[in-house]
Amino acid sequence: MRERNYTYAVARIRSLETKLLDNAQMERLANATTLSEALAYLGETEYGAVLANLKNPHQFEDALNQELNRVIRLVMSLSEDAPELRAFIYRYDIENIKKILKSESSTADRLSNLGQWSPSWLVETMAAERYAEFPSELAEAIIVARRLYKENGDVQEIDRILDQAYFEIGYHLLKNGISELFFKWWIAMIDLTNLRTFVRMRLIGLAFAEYQRFFINYGKLTLDQFQELWDQPDEKVLSWLGTTPYDNLASNGAEVLSSLTVLEREYDNYLTRMIADAKYISLGVEPLAGYLIAKEIECKTLRIILVGKVNNVSIIKLKERLRRAYA
Amino acid sequence: MELRVNPTRMELLRLKKRLKVAVRGHKLLKDKFDELMKNFMQLVNESRRLRQEVESALADSMQGFMMARAVMSREALEGAIAFPKVKAEITASVKNVMSIQVPAFQLVEPEYKGGIYPYGFAQTSGELDQAIRKLSDSLKSLIELAEVEKTVELLAAEIERTRRRVNALEYVMIPQLQEKIKFIVMKLDENERGNLTRLMKIKDIVRSTENS
Numbered sequence: 349m350r351e352r353n354y355t356y357a358v359a360r361i362r363s364l365e366t367k368l369l370d371n372a373q374m375e376r377l378a379n380a381t382t383l384s385e386a387l388a389y390l391g392e393t394e395y396g397a398v399l400a401n402l403k404n405p406h407q408f409e410d411a412l413n414q415e416l417n418r419v420i421r422l423v424m425s426l427s428e429d430a431p432e433l434r435a436f437i438y439r440y441d442i443e444n445i446k447k448i449l450k451s452e453s454s455t456a457d458r459l460s461n462l463g464q465w466s467p468s469w470l471v472e473t474m475a476a477e478r479y480a481e482f483p484s485e486l487a488e489a490i491i492v493a494r495r496l497y498k499e500n501g502d503v504q505e506i507d508r509i510l511d512q513a514y515f516e517i518g519y520h521l522l523k524n525g526i527s528e529l530f531f532k533w534w535i536a537m538i539d540l541t542n543l544r545t546f547v548r549m550r551l552i553g554l555a556f557a558e559y560q561r562f563f564i565n566y567g568k569l570t571l572d573q574f575q576e577l578w579d580q581p582d583e584k585v586l587s588w589l590g591t592t593p594y595d596n597l598a599s600n601g602a603e604v605l606s607s608l609t610v611l612e613r614e615y616d617n618y619l620t621r622m623i624a625d626a627k628y629i630s631l632g633v634e635p636l637a638g639y640l641i642a643k644e645i646e647c648k649t650l651r652i653i654l655v656g657k658v659n660n661v662s663i664i665k666l667k668e669r670l671r672r673a674y675a
Numbered sequence: 676m677e678l679r680v681n682p683t684r685m686e687l688l689r690l691k692k693r694l695k696v697a698v699r700g701h702k703l704l705k706d707k708f709d710e711l712m713k714n715f716m717q718l719v720n721e722s723r724r725l726r727q728e729v730e731s732a733l734a735d736s737m738q739g740f741m742m743a744r745a746v747m748s749r750e751a752l753e754g755a756i757a758f759p760k761v762k763a764e765i766t767a768s769v770k771n772v773m774s775i776q777v778p779a780f781q782l783v784e785p786e787y788k789g790g791i792y793p794y795g796f797a798q799t800s801g802e803l804d805q806a807i808r809k810l811s812d813s814l815k816s817l818i819e820l821a822e823v824e825k826t827v828e829l830l831a832a833e834i835e836r837t838r839r840r841v842n843a844l845e846y847v848m849i850p851q852l853q854e855k856i857k858f859i860v861m862k863l864d865e866n867e868r869g870n871l872t873r874l875m876k877i878k879d880i881v882r883s884t885e886n887s
Binding site for chain 2: 545564
């Protein structure tokens with residue numbers, strides 16, 4: 349699809365973007381004293397329609413899923429199933445495939461319906477081992493993951509191989525795609541995922557050899573850089589981070605390397621900030637992906653707030669985890 | 676109370692023997708009871724300490740799971756932790772504490788090759804790592820707690836049984852035996868006095884017959 353074909357789609361997305369929740373609205377939701385209060389406020393927003401069907405306020409997760417599903421289907425139909433956008437939703441399919449590989453008895457009703465492929469089709473295709481129907485990188489990864497899992501029974505291997513396949517599929521889809529922003533965003537996601545894994549593994553106390561297994565290729569930050577930093581103190585890692593394109597994260601101080609809560613928040617904020625550039629592209633597929641990612645982050649933030657309200661998590665703890673809004 | 680007992684010397688001897696056994700049994704049971712109580716109190720303190728430790732670790736772990744649940748979708752979290760990476764084994768045997776058969780659990784630590792985390796790191800939240808770590812750390816204490824709590828339960832039942840036996844001996848059996856012994860002694864003494872009186876009377880009659 350050429351850029352000129354997105355005129356209607358971009359205009360539609362522009363109007364939908366105005367309905368995204370902004371930081372002030374998120375703060376107001378976080379300040380709600382009870383779940384009912386938060387849901388009542390959320391009912392006044394775009395989520396009103398899905399929340400109206402809730403039989404029990406604790407089923408808010410279903411409402412968030414319904415809303416996200418509606419947005420994914422809308423964006424995919426507006427883009428006429430652009431392959432670039434598929435990269436962003438394969439994540440849900442990979443999640444489902446992991447579940448099916450881990451348990452052969454997985455049923456479609458336990459799978460996410462947010463992906464490219466319907467859960468029942470996935471279950472059927474995986475059972476019949478018709479892997480050729482998947483992108484080649486994914487098909488290959490499924491075969492390797494299944495074989496390794498059968499050999500050593502290690503469920504982590506399934507996640508490791510399929511996660512790497514996910515980033516690889518996205519890389520190849522976006523590398524030769526029509527959007528440079530998407531490609532840069534994908535590379536940033538790979539780098540930040542590698543950085544997050546680096547911090548997590550250091551906090552857990554695993555060896556560098558383990559990190560090497562989980563390292564995702566195709567990023568700007570290389571494995572050698574991480575190897576050099578593996579045994580270094582946080583201060584040194586932080587000063588190195590300041591020299592990378594991700595220096596924004598270093599501005600949070602040492603906390604970004606000692607608190608996974610802060611790191612994950614900044615990870616999402618960085619990617620949101622980056623895709624927010626799509627707002628300045630008047631014609632193109634970027635605003636569609638920008639809206640989709642914004643909605644995903646919005647649903648994640650809402651889930652954090654609502655789960656926090658159900659479990660009486662303090663407002664301070666909730667606010668620590670609030671993601672920056674796209675709006 | 677009517678005492679159904681034969682006031683004979685044979686019965687007296689038999690009852691005295693039974694009393695001796697009962698007093699000795701009472702002393703032994705009382706000693707056992709004291710020792711059981713001592714062990715019980717130690718185990719109760721240990722159980723309280725372990726429970727606090729386990730509850731605090733589990734609360735921290737659940738808090739971590741809750742935060743991970745907030746950051747990750749239901750399906751993603753379920754897929755990440757539904758299947759374990761390592762499997763721990765527990766061997767159960769029986770040990771003897773003061774003649775009571777109590778369970779002994781032994782956790783066979785699995786080989787943590789590559790960590791305990793059953794998920795990949797790219798699509799999961801770091802909040803999950805801390806929750807899994809705390810849950811894994813609490814496993815040993817959890818099994819120890821199960822062993823101690825079951826031992827406390829069995830010990831409490833044994834203490835209750837021993838207390839009933841001690842009380843039965845102290846307040847029922849020993850007083851009854853003493854009562855019976857006292858009754859027989861009194862009866863035998865009374866018979867003795869009756870015989871003596873009869874003999875004296877016969878002697879008087881014989882003397883008066885000789886004089887007349």
